[in-house]
Amino acid sequence: MATRSARAKRTSVRETVRSESRAAYREAILVAAERVFGRLGFHDAKMADIAAEAGVAAGTLYNYFKNKDQVFESILKRGQSRLKEELAPALELAEPLARLRAITETSLRFLEENGALFMIHIRRGGLEARSLRHIGEGNDDLHEFHEQLVREAFVQAIESKQLRQDIPADELAGLFSGLTEAMIFAWIRRGCPKNLAAKTDLIFDMFLQGAHPK
Amino acid sequence: MATRSARAKRTSVRETVRSESRAAYREAILVAAERVFGRLGFHDAKMADIAAEAGVAAGTLYNYFKNKDQVFESILKRGQSRLKEELAPALELAEPLARLRAITETSLRFLEENGALFMIHIRRGGLEARSLRHIGEGNDDLHEFHEQLVREAFVQAIESKQLRQDIPADELAGLFSGLTEAMIFAWIRRGCPKNLAAKTDLIFDMFLQGAHPK
Amino acid sequence: MATRSARAKRTSVRETVRSESRAAYREAILVAAERVFGRLGFHDAKMADIAAEAGVAAGTLYNYFKNKDQVFESILKRGQSRLKEELAPALELAEPLARLRAITETSLRFLEENGALFMIHIRRGGLEARSLRHIGEGNDDLHEFHEQLVREAFVQAIESKQLRQDIPADELAGLFSGLTEAMIFAWIRRGCPKNLAAKTDLIFDMFLQGAHPK
Amino acid sequence: MATRSARAKRTSVRETVRSESRAAYREAILVAAERVFGRLGFHDAKMADIAAEAGVAAGTLYNYFKNKDQVFESILKRGQSRLKEELAPALELAEPLARLRAITETSLRFLEENGALFMIHIRRGGLEARSLRHIGEGNDDLHEFHEQLVREAFVQAIESKQLRQDIPADELAGLFSGLTEAMIFAWIRRGCPKNLAAKTDLIFDMFLQGAHPK
DNA sequence: TATGAATGAGTGTTCATTCAT
DNA sequence: GATGAATGAACACTCATTCAT
Missing domain, CATH: 1.10.357.10 (Tetracycline Repressor, domain 2)
Known part of the structure; x- marks a missing residue:
């Protein structure tokens, strides 16, 4: 039980970390997107620009947002x-x-x-x-x-x-x-x-x- | 000389017609473009949309305007x-x-x-x-x-x-x-x-x- | 019959003139096309360029040649x-x-x-x-x-x-x-x-x- | 440290693979382009032809070359x-x-x-x-x-x-x-x-x- | 899960050709 | 027949999105 509990806790912690990491990524992307959209407008802002500004790969954006529209909306x-x-x-x-x-x-x-x-x-x-x-x-x-x-x-x-x-x-x-x-x-x-x-x-x-x- | 005069007149008339026609086309395109740009914004307005709204072929736009930017500017x-x-x-x-x-x-x-x-x-x-x-x-x-x-x-x-x-x-x-x-x-x-x-x-x-x- | 003959002759002359005019146009186009093709190559030479060089309208080319290839071939x-x-x-x-x-x-x-x-x-x-x-x-x-x-x-x-x-x-x-x-x-x-x-x-x-x- | 080293190595290997893959793609495109340009000449060779010959999508060409001219030049x-x-x-x-x-x-x-x-x-x-x-x-x-x-x-x-x-x-x-x-x-x-x-x-x-x- | 390359639909633009005048 | 504008098919190129690694 101790073991189980420990494992459960570890898992939970890991998930917390993960979840925090997820939140941090999401936030970083939104901050970047806000800057880029603000600078260039919706159409001229490319997903690649946002990714670059956020310091992540383009594909990563799609792990957090369904598409470009949703990034915009989330901001x-x-x-x-x-x-x-x-x-x-x-x-x-x-x-x-x-x-x-x-x-x-x-x-x-x-x-x-x-x-x-x-x-x-x-x-x-x-x-x-x-x-x-x-x-x-x-x-x-x-x-x-x-x-x-x-x-x-x-x-x-x-x-x-x-x-x-x-x-x-x-x-x-x-x-x-x-x-x-x-x-x-x-x-x-x-x-x-x-x-x-x-x-x-x-x-x-x-x-x-x-x-x-x- | 009568002939020359007649021909000159015909030419002149024809050119007037043409010139009027050109102006009419240009105007029609601008009216259409104004509607389409107003409705969709610069980026979402496609040259094809404008052409369709004006009732002309896409290529025709380029007989009157150098490119999309110039259509916009002309409006x-x-x-x-x-x-x-x-x-x-x-x-x-x-x-x-x-x-x-x-x-x-x-x-x-x-x-x-x-x-x-x-x-x-x-x-x-x-x-x-x-x-x-x-x-x-x-x-x-x-x-x-x-x-x-x-x-x-x-x-x-x-x-x-x-x-x-x-x-x-x-x-x-x-x-x-x-x-x-x-x-x-x-x-x-x-x-x-x-x-x-x-x-x-x-x-x-x-x-x-x-x-x-x- | 004199009348007929006269008319026939007139027609014939007119046709000669026409025919000469046709030949002259054709020649002018070929000369122009030769210069333009020589200067720009087949693909970069536009029918409009050739027409301009020949001093005729673009459509006129098609009264003398079936298409661009045929102009080239004729040269x-x-x-x-x-x-x-x-x-x-x-x-x-x-x-x-x-x-x-x-x-x-x-x-x-x-x-x-x-x-x-x-x-x-x-x-x-x-x-x-x-x-x-x-x-x-x-x-x-x-x-x-x-x-x-x-x-x-x-x-x-x-x-x-x-x-x-x-x-x-x-x-x-x-x-x-x-x-x-x-x-x-x-x-x-x-x-x-x-x-x-x-x-x-x-x-x-x-x-x-x-x-x-x- | 072992982990770091391992990760570093993995990364390095992965990057090597990637880099090799990139080089392979680039080479495949050049080989294809060489054939197509050789067969059709610059103008008649379409980017789509080259892509097809290389077995990639048209857009892929632009991941390796800025434009058609640059493909040509690279050959x-x-x-x-x-x-x-x-x-x-x-x-x-x-x-x-x-x-x-x-x-x-x-x-x-x-x-x-x-x-x-x-x-x-x-x-x-x-x-x-x-x-x-x-x-x-x-x-x-x-x-x-x-x-x-x-x-x-x-x-x-x-x-x-x-x-x-x-x-x-x-x-x-x-x-x-x-x-x-x-x-x-x-x-x-x-x-x-x-x-x-x-x-x-x-x-x-x-x-x-x-x-x-x- | 992050990555970044592959993808291909979509778009602006060109130009040979047609056609009304 | 000459004209020159209309046409639309064709093409280079972009970029949001997908996916193998």
Whole structure:
């Protein structure tokens, strides 16, 4: 029994090691893929590029992912869970505008730290959606999640009269998200300089006060 | 001499016909390519798809364009000149905010009527820039042109105290363009419903008044 | 009847003109094709190139020749008849070695004046024979014709004891033709300088005397 | 450490196998390509033909050669090194005419065993030069190498009064090379019968004695 | 399981040939 | 008959995927 147990344990340990090794490989591949997809886009990124960036052989990719599409999809999913984790503290805030500000700042900071991921996400979510629709059908979309959070904050803020009453919450939320995204696009176009998160104040100021002279 | 004249005329007519036919073919190909690129993106759009959409043989494309890249580029250029034409009346307006409103409305209307073109343009200008940078180097970019117009309007509006003085014109212009683009992205995400141009008022209202309750 | 006759005559004249025009077109095309094939080789020479060189439209070529192969073939045939014409005086000579010398000199001069044709011919006859065998099957070949003339001269020269008796006429003829062709190849490799025909003396001297010191 | 060593050895063995396999594939492709190019010429030989002849998939060719041109070039280079190897013993001979005879005999034998290669080489060096000039610029050419050897032998033979003094070494060497090449062309035209190398004696006899009766 | 070479379907492009004018 | 644009078969080459080791 001792022997059995020992063997079982050894096996278990070995499997743990294996499993950790598997996880490490998988992670390395995803990190590499994120960089490569972010740099080159879906089509120009070759499986060979990703393998090279990850320091593994091309065939190895297929031990961890079914195909190129699934590598792509996995990056998105991984990014989604990471952002969700980082957003958790912000969601604790009860005050809707403060929560909105925290969500925005967190998202922008996340963006700065995960530029490549964002490139991938935005391409897929916003623009290549149609051509890549076959990828990730039915995944809960990060966009949806994010917009839902923003929408809730807006509904509450309007209810508590902190915002104009004459524009529906959805429309307002859309404009806000839009303004944020616009900031992001401008930031990308400028080559992703530092301190995107610091733009949160500007976004809020403009969004709340407008451009009219006071 | 009558004969010569007649022959000359016939030739001339024939050449006109031919020339018109060439232009018609070229146009048909561009229209088809615009649709296909808009639908599938640069990479997924195959020359065969474009040819099929245009109702010609694949080889025919190469009688009008050197290669796939040049088809793509030509769409952009064609779109640019068309938008420039349509913007001309708006540029006559002397009053900066009125001009800005006209530019915005015209651009949005143009967009509605040329959704596919815009998809193409934005993909290239904003996002696929890196992977497609080899295409169209040195074209005067529509983005640049548009942003220049907006920037000028802002400089004048700030000078005439019609806008807040505490934010630089460039920043304001960026935010405005951003807000507009955001509207556009939201519109695209919603599947390009009718009446995008009507959103001009909302954009201006929000941009000028802000979201604060009055 | 006068009318008929007149009409008939007019028709006939017109047909002559037409026929002359046809011949002129055909000739122009062949001249152009000879230059282009000579310059680029069979495969790299495009029908469009030939048409351009001839100053006609691509389609016109097909009013005179069934296809590219036939253009090629026609050049060879035309060259063959021209060389045969030029060789006629040489063939009058009764004395075999004098005749051989005249044939050689004439052939070399012809070569210098028809370099392009020769390039075509040699490519086809000597080297691309296998790959181009589908062309001109069963034509009486210029090579064959030429070698036949040479062979006859050798048979007679050996019979009249003007040449070594210990080597069969065929072998000797082959060597002589070979030496001549070798001269030609060297000449081509040197870029076709002037005065190839003047090498006739050297060929004969070497061929008859050998390289041994006297 | 034993394990490491064992693993290292295994790896090394595996790599040797792989490396041998790679070399074998490469060689098989070159052999196939040599046959196909020799049979059809550069243009008519399709990559698919070569792949089929080698018994591999078309794509495999591109794991070993960058493109069709490079396959072609590699054949030439391989042939050059092989001939150079085979010529080495002949070059040991101090006596110029004996050396020349050995060089000639070796070359002819090489030719018989590598007819396809020669077809390829001669097409490129002599005739398709112009259209294929883009291939292999700057390779040390087999022709040049061979002619240099011949030229040296002639200079020495003339110096030692073994040959006529009235014709410059270059000219004589050219004629000799020419005679040899002529023999080769005749041999090709006759369909590459056996025993080409045996013609060395005939070449030398004719070259030295000439065709005059003694 | 990692490897990396083999595979072959798929694509952009060329060009001989056809055909409407 | 001349024209020159349309045609589409053909081909070099790429790359995601498979598989023997």
